[in-house]
Amino acid sequence: MTTATFQWLTLVTLTALTFSVAETGLSGSSILIPVLLATLLKGRLVIDRFMALQGVSGPWRWVVLGWLLLVLGLIAYTFLYS
Amino acid sequence: MKYESQAVAKPYFIAAIGLFLGQILFGLIMGLQYVVGDFLFPAIPFNVARMVHTNLLIVWLLFGFMGAAYYLIPEESERDLFSPKLALAMFWIFLVAGAATILGYLFVPYATLAEMTGNDLLATMGREFLEQPLPTKVGIVIVALAMLFNLSMTVLKGRKTAINLVMLVGLWGLAIFFLFSFYNPGNLVKDKFYWWWVVHLWVEGVWELIMGAMLAFVLIKVTGVDREVIEKWLYVIIAMALITGLIGTGHHYYWIGTPEYWQWWGSVFSALEPIPFFMMTVFAFNMVNRRKREHPNKAAVLWALGTGVMAFLGAGVWGFLHTLAPVNYYTHGTQITAAHGHMAFYGAYVMVVITMISYTMPLMRGREANSPVAQVVEMWSFWLMTIAMVFITLFLTAAGILQVWLQRVSTEPMPFMAAQDQVALFYWMREVAGLIFLVGLLLYIVSFFIKGKAATAT
Amino acid sequence: MWFFILAELLVFGVFFLAYAFARMRNVELFNASQLELDRISGAINTILLISGSYFVVRAVDQIRHDRSRACAHWLIAAMACGGTFLILKLVEFGAKFEAGINMSTNTFFMFYLGLGFFHFMHVILGMVILGAVALKAWKGGYSASNYGGVETGAAYWHMVDLVWIVLFPLIYILN
Ligand code: HEM
Ligand code: HEM
Ligand SMILES: [Fe+2]
Numbered sequence: 087m088t089t090a091t092f093q094w095l096t097l098v099t100l101t102a103l104t105f106s107v108a109e110t111g112l113s114g115s116s117i118l119i120p121v122l123l124a125t126l127l128k129g130r131l132v133i134d135r136f137m138a139l140q141g142v143s144g145p146w147r148w149v150v151l152g153w154l155l156l157v158l159g160l161i162a163y164t165f166l167y168s
Numbered sequence: 169m170k171y172e173s174q175a176v177a178k179p180y181f182i183a184a185i186g187l188f189l190g191q192i193l194f195g196l197i198m199g200l201q202y203v204v205g206d207f208l209f210p211a212i213p214f215n216v217a218r219m220v221h222t223n224l225l226i227v228w229l230l231f232g233f234m235g236a237a238y239y240l241i242p243e244e245s246e247r248d249l250f251s252p253k254l255a256l257a258m259f260w261i262f263l264v265a266g267a268a269t270i271l272g273y274l275f276v277p278y279a280t281l282a283e284m285t286g287n288d289l290l291a292t293m294g295r296e297f298l299e300q301p302l303p304t305k306v307g308i309v310i311v312a313l314a315m316l317f318n319l320s321m322t323v324l325k326g327r328k329t330a331i332n333l334v335m336l337v338g339l340w341g342l343a344i345f346f347l348f349s350f351y352n353p354g355n356l357v358k359d360k361f362y363w364w365w366v367v368h369l370w371v372e373g374v375w376e377l378i379m380g381a382m383l384a385f386v387l388i389k390v391t392g393v394d395r396e397v398i399e400k401w402l403y404v405i406i407a408m409a410l411i412t413g414l415i416g417t418g419h420h421y422y423w424i425g426t427p428e429y430w431q432w433w434g435s436v437f438s439a440l441e442p443i444p445f446f447m448m449t450v451f452a453f454n455m456v457n458r459r460k461r462e463h464p465n466k467a468a469v470l471w472a473l474g475t476g477v478m479a480f481l482g483a484g485v486w487g488f489l490h491t492l493a494p495v496n497y498y499t500h501g502t503q504i505t506a507a508h509g510h511m512a513f514y515g516a517y518v519m520v521v522i523t524m525i526s527y528t529m530p531l532m533r534g535r536e537a538n539s540p541v542a543q544v545v546e547m548w549s550f551w552l553m554t555i556a557m558v559f560i561t562l563f564l565t566a567a568g569i570l571q572v573w574l575q576r577v578s579t580e581p582m583p584f585m586a587a588q589d590q591v592a593l594f595y596w597m598r599e600v601a602g603l604i605f606l607v608g609l610l611l612y613i614v615s616f617f618i619k620g621k622a623a624t625a626t
Numbered sequence: 627m628w629f630f631i632l633a634e635l636l637v638f639g640v641f642f643l644a645y646a647f648a649r650m651r652n653v654e655l656f657n658a659s660q661l662e663l664d665r666i667s668g669a670i671n672t673i674l675l676i677s678g679s680y681f682v683v684r685a686v687d688q689i690r691h692d693r694s695r696a697c698a699h700w701l702i703a704a705m706a707c708g709g710t711f712l713i714l715k716l717v718e719f720g721a722k723f724e725a726g727i728n729m730s731t732n733t734f735f736m737f738y739l740g741l742g743f744f745h746f747m748h749v750i751l752g753m754v755i756l757g758a759v760a761l762k763a764w765k766g767g768y769s770a771s772n773y774g775g776v777e778t779g780a781a782y783w784h785m786v787d788l789v790w791i792v793l794f795p796l797i798y799i800l801n
Contacts, residue, residue, distance in 0.1 A: 090687070094680035098673055101794075105669040108799045113657075121795050128676075128791045136679050137784045138777075146628055150635065157639045157792060164646040165800060168653050404629050411633065429729045429736040432648075436640050443633070 093135050100124045118165050122158050129154040169531045171242045173249035178532050179259050180235025181525045185613060187228035187266070188518075192606055194221040199599040203592050212274070219273050219299050225513065226297060227266045230308075232521030233342075233378055234262075234315055237335060239528050240385050241319045244335075245326025250318050258311045258318075265307040269300055291352050295359070297367055298349045305349060312343040330399035331388075334406055335381035341374030357425035364420045371512070372416060372441060372483075376409040379520045380448065383475060386527045387452065390469050391459035401451045409444040416441050419491045423500060431493040438491045442484030445516075452476035465530060465537035467546040471523035474554060478515025486511055486561065498576050503568030503591075511561040514553075522612075529616070539620030546615040552608030559601040567594035627778045631785045634748070638789045641744070642796060645737045652733060657801045659734035662727075667718045668798040671711050672790065675749075678707030679787040682756070682780045685763075692770040694763050701760035704783065708753045715746055738797055745789060752786045755779045 104124050107117050133154065134140035139147040169175065198217045200207045208217075242249045249255060272281050278294075285301035287293050292302055300308070316339060323332050348365045384402045388395060418434025452473050463469060486508040490499040499505065526546065530538050537543070575587040582590070649656045685700035719739065722728075729736045759779040762768065768776055 088687075090680060090683045094676065097676045097680075101669060101672045101676065104795055104799060105665065108665060113801050118800060121799055125792060125795050129788055132679060132784055132788045132791065136683050136787075137781055149632060153632075153635050153639055154788075154792070157642050160643050161646045161796060161800075164650045168650040407630060408633055411637070427730045429740060432644060432736065433740065436637070436644060439640070440633075440637060 090135070093131055097128055097131060100128050115166060118162065122162055126154065126158055129158075169528075170246075171248045173252040173255075174239045174242050174528075175532050176249065176252050176255040176259070177235040177239035177528060179256070180231050180238065181529060183259070183263055184228045184231040184235065184521065185525070187224050187231065189609060189613070190270075191221055191224035191228065192602075192609055194224065196599065196602050196606060199595070199602050202595045203599065216273055216278070219278075220270055222297055223273070223299060224270065227262075229517050229521060231262070232517075232524070233339070234258075234311075236378075236382050236521065236524040236528075237315065237319055237339060239524070239532075240335060240382065241322050241332050242326075244329045244332035244385070245322050247322065247326040250321035250325070254314055254318050258314050261307065262311045265304050265311075269304045272301065273299070290350065292350055295352070295363055298363070308346065309343070312339075312346070316340060316343060329395070330402055331381050331384050334377050334384075334402060338374045338377030338381060341377065342370065345369045345374060360424045361421070361426060364417055368417045368420055369414070371517070372413040372438075373410065375517065376413065376444065377406050379475075379479075379516055380405050380409070382520050382524050383448065383452065383472060386468060386472050386523055387455045389527060390463040390465065390472065391455045392461040392463075393455050393458050397458075398455065401447070401455075405444050405447050405451065408447065409441075412437050412440040412443065419493075419496065422493050422496055435491065435493045439488065441491070442480070442488050445480045445484040449476035449480045463537070465527060465543070467538070467543045467550070468523060468527035470547055470550055471519060471526050474550060475515065475519040475523055478511065478519055478554060478557070480515075481558075482508065482511030482513070482515035482561070486565075498572050499568065502571050502575075503564045504572070505568075507561045507564035507568055510564065511557060514557045519554075538615070539618065541620040542615050542618040545611055545618055549608045549612035549615060552611060553605055554608075556601045556605035556608060560598050560605065563594045563598040563601060567591040567598075570594070627781060631781060634785060635789070638741075638745075638793075641737075641741055642792060645741070645796065648733055648737070655732055656734045659732060659738075660798070660801055662725075663738065663798055664718050664721065665798050667714050668794055671714055672794045674707045674711045674714070675787045675790050678704040678711075679784050681707065682783050686773070686776055686780050689763065689768050689773040689776050690770055694766050694768060697768070697776065698760045698764040701756050701763065705753050705756050705760070708749050708756070711749055712746065715742065715749075719743075741793060741797065745786070745793060748786045748789070752783045755782050 104121050107121060130151070133147070133150050137150070139150060194217050197208060197212060198214060198221060201214045201217065238249060238255050272285075276284070278299075281301060282293050285293075285303055287302060290302060292305060293299055298305075316336075319336060319339065323336055345366050348362045351362050353359050353362070380402050384398050387393065388398050414437075415433055416438035418430040419438035421430035421434055453476065456469060456473060490496050490504050490508065530536065538546070570591045571587050574582045574590055575584060681700045681704035685697045685704065688694075688697040688700060719742065722735070722739070727735050727739075729739050756779055759776055763776065
């Protein structure tokens with residue numbers, strides 16, 4: 087099995103997990119953190135592996151990862167304090 | 169100048185500068201009417217002066233774009249213009265139609281003018297910037313189509329570059345969006361909705377393509393930087409301009425009866441509109457810093473750099489200032505809008521046209537650049553006009569902030585006219601800055617008549 | 627192209643945050659409206675886009691080994707994922723319109739439909755880009771030493787995927 091296939095399976099599993107967490111009907115911060123962490127992991131996989139930005143010199147990788155972190159971080163903030 | 173036929177640009181540029189002068193004179197008349205209400209009444213009422221001021225602006229910028237296109241497209245396509253005769257004929261038609269329209273505004277009451285020119289058949293008049301009588305509007309379409317035919321044939325048969333393609337697409341867009349000026353639904357909300365398709369999609373859409381192409385053209389010429397580099401910049405800039413500018417139209421749909429979601433869409437997209445303008449500034453400076461030659465036409469380089477900076481300030485910064493819905497809620501239609509309108513139009517479109525004129529006129533008059541004396545005068549005119557415009561903008565912004573405060577924020581809001589009285593001092597200062605602008609413009613015109621030994625490449 | 631991708635990410639990012647902050651002021655409405663969404667359709671769509679991205683990775687891998695045809699095949703598979711995504715999305719939107727829901731219903735649905743539509747357009751654009759790359763690859767326009775075009779097209783597609791990866795939990799799941 088190639089690494090890409092393994093990464094793809096990881097992404098599918100994380101999606102399934104996210105989905106089933108929602109199906110349990112739980113809500114609030116108990117699902118917020120796991121779901122956002124799963125999203126962060128998925129985003130990182132896509133950025134570093136699929137887009138192959140890991141190991142690329144220059145600012146691109148950090149800009150895109152920074153985007154992901156910033157967006158998810160602020161989402162977490164608004165959900166925690168509302 | 170590489171091709172004989174490029175010289176048709178010359179009458180276009182001369183007409184443009186002449187009408188520019190007219191625009192400024194009417195601006196000054198209005199500026200005075202702001203503080204001396206009955207100045208020139210009843211000969212030239214404010215509403216007529218306003219119409220003349222804004223229409224002259226649009227018409228002379230169009231002259232400038234057309235002249236620029238007739239110069240730039242043959243050179244980029246590496247062949248003569250398809251039909252110089254057609255281009256010259258269109259010049260005269262446009263000039264006569266434009267002059268007749270302005271005289272009509274000045275000497276015939278607007279309602280009579282509307283009646284005389286068939287506004288009953290197809291009502292299109294009476295809307296800001298689109299006040300032209302039906303025959304004039306039709307004339308604009310004919311002139312534009314003839315030009316597009318002429319230019320498209322030239323490009324089709326010649327070399328295709330990023331610059332002439334972007335220029336051509338921009339001009340086609342200009343003509344197509346103008347067609348919405350013929351659509352005037354009775355429903356006021358719809359009327360305004362489509363009115364912006366002309367006004368906004370011009371200045372924050374297709375005109376940006378025209379501007380980008382003109383700037384890129386001049387920058388290639390005066391800096392000698394590789395075409396590939398400049399074209400890459402051009403593509404990114406216009407892509408950004410279109411992504412943000414098209415949906416950015418929503419920033420005019422906040423309070424006119426359109427659905428509420430426009431407050432989100434307009435705010436988000438238009439908030440990003442300054443990006444392409446910022447990139448244009450970086451682009452201009454970057455290219456000049458990487459220049460491979462010292463072009464003797466220093467004035468043209470100055471105008472090119474000035475365009476970048478002032479377009480970013482006027483459109484980017486002053487546009488952003490009032491583009492978010494919660495801010496626009498207070499500033500909508502105040503002097504803040506006028507401040508932004510002045511600096512954006514000047515910084516982006518006036519300056520880019522002058523950049524083009526400044527670079528091409530000496531070439532069309534048989535020299536690479538004007539004499540150093542003439543250039544010094546031209547640079548003086550640059551600084552006078554630009555600084556005067558900065559002050560006009562600052563005074564109007566100050567007036568606008570005060571106006572918003574007194575008339576809209578305060579717990580006991582003042583009526584409109586009472587608030588206007590409170591800010592009269594700023595209007596006086598605007599008028600003084602306007603006079604300095606006029607001096608700058610006159611110097612600019614003088615610079616064309618200064619002889620002296622031609623500058624040569626260093 | 628990277629500049630373009632960043633600009634797109636910026637637009638989406640601003641919209642995501644606009645959603646998040648708008649929700650802060652109106653939590654009940656957002657939570658109630660969210661229950662009406664078709665979470666299954668959203669999840670399947672996520673899988674589709676992830677798989678599309680994976681196929682694109684495989685396509686890039688093939689061209690590195692100078693296998694133009696195989697590269698084109700994987701790209702077409704990715705486009706099929708995108709196409710299915712579009713169909714599901716249309717069904718989903720159709721059901722909402724049927725139920726009388728539109729952009730003016732409330733702020734939540736404004737974001738759901740607006741962001742969904744905006745992303746929808748990006749999927750279409752991404753498919754057009756992939757299609758162009760696939761066509762050129764099929765004709766042998768790329769090789770193991772010259773496949774920058776494939777990588778660029780791939781990067782755009784991954785961006786469309788990345789955006790959805792954030793969009794899905796944000797709008798369909800989190801409450
Ligand atoms: C060169 C480009 C631009 C030009 C020539 C220009 C010109 C103008 C003019 C003349 C108006 C007044 C229209 C009227 O009569 O109501 C206006 C309005 C406006 N402009 Fe621009 N503009 C430019 C770019 C921008 C940009 C980039 C932004 C946003 C970032 C922007 C934001 C606005 C907004 C929000 C209004 C409406 C103001 C109100 O509500 O009264 N403009 N613009
Ligand atoms: C001597 C300098 C100028 C003076 C004193 C002046 C004065 C004025 C005045 C009084 C108005 C009417 C505002 C109103 O309706 O309340 C106006 C509108 C306008 N002027 Fe000027 N102007 C000058 C130069 C310019 C220049 C150089 C440009 C373009 C580059 C320009 C573009 C416009 C535009 C676009 C409008 C419509 C703006 C709006 O509705 O917000 N003006 N001007
Ligand atoms: Fe606008």
